[in-house]
Structures are given as C-alpha cells and as structure tokens.
Amino acid sequence: MELIKLKNLCKTYRLGEIEVPVLKGVSLMIRRGEMVALMGTSGSGKSTLMNILGCLDRPTSGQYWLDGQEVGQLSADDRAMVRNRKIGFVFQNFNLLTRTSALENVMMPLAYTAGHLNERECRERAQALLERVGLASRLDHHPSQLSGGQQQRVAIARALVNNPPLLFADEPTGNLDSATSEDILKMFQILNEEEGITIILVTHELDVARHARRIVRIRDGLIEDGSVEADTGKKTVHMAVSQ
C-alpha cells in the first residue's frame, strides 16, 4: 500500500507577469517502508517537489495523497498539523536551537502536538530517542558542544519524536565528512529496516543516493526515472549502481 501518491502534480511560480512552471505534471508513488532517494540537479524542481511532499507548500494543481489523506489543498494550519503528526524533517544544516540542550531540542516539536503528554513523558520519549541514535551520554550538551555528526543525530532524534511514518532528509550529509556521512546514512538504513519508517533522501550526490533502495530522478520538472517501484528494491539499487 502506498504512503505517498502524486497524480499529475503541477507547481507554477508567478513572478509578476511571467509564470514559471517548475513542476510539470509529476506522478509518483512511494510505498510504506520504502527508502527513496530524490535526485536532481539544481533548478530541476527537486526542492519544490520536496517542499510539496513535505507539506510546506501546496501544488498549483494535481493531487497529493499522504497516508490516504488528500493534503494538496489543505490550509496552512492543517498542513502544520500534518507535518507535526506524519512527517519528520532532517536538514542539511541541522537547524538545532542554539544554547538549548540536545534533550530540549528533541522535545521541541512535542510542544505543538495536542498536549496529551506531560512534561515527564515528553522527556522520557526524547531521552529514549537520543539513546537510540547513540547520544545517551550527551543529553545536556548544547549544539555548539557537539560534532556535526552528533548534531545531525540529534536532528534525527527530533524528527522521530512524534513517531512519524515519513522521514524527510534534505541533503542530510551535505555538511558532514565522508566517514560521518556513512554513519548517518547507515542510521537511516537501520531506521528504515528496523522501524519500517519511510525515508525520502533528497540529494544530488549519487554516493548518498545509493544508500536508498530506489532512486527517483527529476529533470526539468518531470520525473525522469523511478516514478514507481521496480519489482524489488535490490534491483533498483543495482540499476543505480550500474549507472
């Protein structure tokens, strides 16, 4: 069953009089539990697609079903709720709150969920997540006291705190050295395999994209390759590698 289904999605930006079509009818299907890399050069519409998939923006036309819910035309507040409940974000530059402990960074999104959890439960949940990403000993450290890899792990823990079915990673290794990048990507793979979290890796590096089981390529606002899952995930990876 699919988690994400795009049907003929278009996005047109308006710069004064001129209309700039960025996405020209994208159709895409991503199943629950997949790990997909979204690739494309800059200007290909990759970021726009990611913003729409991440419910940060809405499409000009076309449909977008997320988890069985049509989210394409929701209001800003409703999209915020969807983001909160169903999507976790990991950014290239971590985007952690400065001078705030790792634990509180992870707890931050919980402040916007309906207050069904009390302070202690929030803390426990955040702590468990930090332990899982291997930062049990650094709960009280501030971002400035953490290495890049550790910061990104805090960001991953934060993305997972609301138990979302979908995790977006926007160039998650862009600011990391290769060894740390490998660690982080491993962690995504583990999360995908063990927890069954659907992961969308947005990247322009093939090395990073290879860690995914499927690669979706975008060029000039259209999906060039990989819009539906091939027979098996393995095969896709091989295909990508062979390229």
Next chain:
Amino acid sequence: MKQLLRTLRMALNALRRNVMRSALTTLGIVIGVAAVIAMTEIGQGTSASVERAIKSMGANNLLIQPGSASSGGVTFGSGSVVTLTPMDGEAMKRECPALAAVAPIVRARVQVVSGNRNWVPLYIYGTTPTFLEVREWEDLEEGENFTDRDVSNGNRVCLLGKTVVRELFQDESPVGKEVRINNVSFKVIGVLSRRGANMMGLDQDDMLLAPWTAIKYRVSGASLASVNQSATVVQDPSQKVNTLSQLYPSQNVSLYPVPSASQIANNPQPVRFVNVDQILCRATSGEDIPLAIEQITELLHERHRIRDGQPDDFNIRDMTEISRTQRTTSNLITRLILIVALVSLMVGGVGIMNIMLVSVTERTREIGLRMAVGARARDILRQFLAEAIVLCMLGGLMGIILGRGVAIMVRKFLNWPTEISLLAIIGAVGVSAAVGVIFGYYPAWKASRLDPIEALRYE
C-alpha cells in the same frame, strides 16, 4: 492551563537562550516602571505635603461670624451684631460630626508692652486651646499651649508669634517672662512656630494668643460694655488728661441721660453675658465642608431660634480660594506624574518592539524550523507574544523593586517626603503587560506570517 504553562516555559527558555539581549530589552521597561513608581511615590509625597501645607493655611477652615445689623435700611456690615456665644461653639463641637475642631475667637487690637519696648500685634486672639488644632499649628517652637483650665479661670497667660517675640524680646526666649497687654500683665508660656504671611499677605506670626476669658474680661472690657448696657462704663483715666478727647471723643459718649436705678429695674435689658467675635472651626476634610456648613446652619438656627424664612443672624465663610488652590495643585501634580509615566512607558514599549523585531529577523530560521515541525501561525504568534509579555512583566517586577528602592533612597538621603502607592504598583504592572501585548504584537504577527520555506532557507 497546560497550554499556557507550556507557552510560558517556552518563552522563558527562549529568553534564557539570550540572557544579555533579554536583559537589555527589558531595561527600557525596568527604567520606565521604576520611573513611574519612583515618580508616583515622590509625587504623592510632595502632593501630600503640599496639601498639608495648604491645609495648614486653613483650606478646611470655616469662619462663623455674627450677621449684619441693619436699621432703617442701613446695614452695618458683617459682625455688627453680637449673636455668637462660646456655648454655640461648644454645641457645634458636640453636635456637628463633620467638624474636627472648633475654637471661639475674641479679638482685640491693643498695645503690648515688655520692658521698654512696645508693639501692637496684628492679631490678639482670645480663644481656647483648640485654636491651634483648628489652624493645624500644634507644633510650638517652645513652651506649651494654655489649657482649658486657664480658659475657665481667665488666667493671664499667652502664646506669642515669632514677629511679636522679635519686636518685644529681640528673639530672646520670652517663655516665663511677662508682657503687658493693655496694661494687664500676662505670662508668656509658649512661642508659636513660624508661619509667614497668609494668602492676603498678612503676617501670621504677628499674633498673640491667650484664653478668651482673659482677653474678654481683663483686656477688652469695652466689647462687653458696648453690648451689655447695664454694665458700668469705666472711664480710662488717661483719656481725661488728653485735651483732644474733648474734640474727638473716642470713648462711649452717653447720648442719653444716665438711667436711674429704678428705671433700670423697670426696663431690664436682655443681657447676653458673653459673646465672641467669631467662631473658627475646621471640617474633617475638604469634601466635608458643605456638610459641615449644613450642620452648623441647622444647629445655629435651632439655638438662635430662627424660623424658616427669617434672615440668619450669622454667616459662614469657607476658604474657597485656598481650597481651590489645593485642588488645582494636587490635580496638577497628579497629571504631571501621569504624563511622565506614560512617556517613559512608551519609550520602554518602543524599545521592546525594536528588539523583538530584531529578534524575529535573527530567529527567522528558528521560526522556519518550528513551522516545519508543525507549529501553526498562531503558535508562533503566541510564542512571540508570550516572550514580549514575559519580558515586560519581568521588567515591571524589577522596575517596581528599583522604583521602591529609589523612592526609599530619596526619602532617606534627600529627606523628601514619599508615599507608597499601591495604585501605582498595580497600574505599572498592568501597563507593562499591556505594553508587552501592544508592542509585542506586531513583531509576533510578523513572525507568524513568515513562509516556512523562505524562513528555513534564510541565512
């Protein structure tokens, strides 16, 4: 409730992340509120002491004078009939609850002699010990006030004003010495504190106070004689020596033949043995003056048997001019304080708005992030508003402490009167919260309007 606590905690966390900036931001409000509190306390103290000063000029005083006599259409002006008695005064004290103190006054204007110096004081008042209470003049420079016993015995004791002391004793202490008032020797038992001139420019220190019985019966027997026609007229021997007295007779000239004993017995005159020239009293407060006038009028109507419709045989004066001065002065001070307070709070509020606007720009990425993880526009609005309000409230709190401190210092080191004002404290906290809402709203609104995509990309 939970939501509120969470928002509050978030605001506090955000402020704690940049303590220095928060402190500087809130400094405007701290100073604003401190200024308000200090100004109000100092201003109220000043206002109260100005009010006290004006009150001591007699703002709450009421003067009851006998009415005007008239004969054949000719009136003789206020005080030309004698209708007031000391008993009226006592009854007023007893039966008018709106009066704080009552003192009858007997006036005289005669020469006072001490050793080889002499002087004619502007005021020689025969009165009761409550006179000083009525005029709020209880703080004697030295010595003590005379007593009720002195009044009932007609004792020859007196209090002197500073001017009289200067003229008669050249500023030596007169207490215990004797002065002769119209050739009657009085013992000085006290000196009044300095008062200066009154509203009309008359020197209030040029005063001699003595028991009214002594002044009336021992000094100015004439005022009794003029009323009580059956009293024997004492001819002043000095008058007989002066040849001018034939030309300008100053003493009572008998226009009628002296009545014989039997005539007096046949036509007894109604005799009012004692009368006073005026009764001075003080209302309990400025607002009670109309009530006091009403009560006195009613009482005197009853005591003087004046029916409705008949003209009063007395009139009551209040010090409208002075009490108006008092009101305008305290209004002026209050308004001045209000303006200063508003200006300083405005400045503080604008400061908060500036820093909050800067803070919104600086934290654009944070706002984008918060929106990406699911904060709605109104969550962001609430968060920034909460920060502004918390800042203002903290500032207000510190301002109160600082302001109180300043007021206490002023009182201690400058000896300026201050008065703690609960209203100012409540008002300052309320206004600082309001400033937080008003000046925090625009930055918060701006933050909430941010597009999460733009905000996340912001460098």
